[in-house]
Amino acid sequence: MSNEQKGGITERVTIAGAELVGYVKSLIEEGNVRRLIIRKPDGDVLMEVPLAASIAVSGAFTLMAPVLAALGAMAALVAKVQVEIVRSDSDD
Numbered sequence: 332m333s334n335e336q337k338g339g340i341t342e343r344v345t346i347a348g349a350e351l352v353g354y355v356k357s358l359i360e361e362g363n364v365r366r367l368i369i370r371k372p373d374g375d376v377l378m379e380v381p382l383a384a385s386i387a388v389s390g391a392f393t394l395m396a397p398v399l400a401a402l403g404a405m406a407a408l409v410a411k412v413q414v415e416i417v418r419s420d421s422d423d
Contacts, residue, residue, distance in 0.1 A: 339365055340418045345372065348406040351414070352399055355380075358416060359395060368415035369402070377405060377412070 346354055351369070358364045359382065369378040380398055406412070 351406040366417040
């Protein structure tokens with residue numbers, strides 16, 4: 332699901348908890364993601380992660396290591412999660 336909002340494009344995907352860390356790493360590599368919101372299947376927010384679009388990919392993984400560790404621990408506890416992705420506009 333995807334829709335445009337002021338300041339970016341938002342999409343929401345449901346994935347297995349075991350795939351969460353790999354999926355988030357691939358989103359960081361894309362470089363156009365402003366914010367990630369991890370939710371339970373019922374919509375409750377588990378974690379909200381702001382991302383700076385200007386961070387180089389190599390530096391992003393270093394800075395995001397604690398967040399990725401937390402996501403890994405969370406993924407072990409839940410079967411499915413919804414990931415809400417807020418992307419930068421192409422004009423930015």
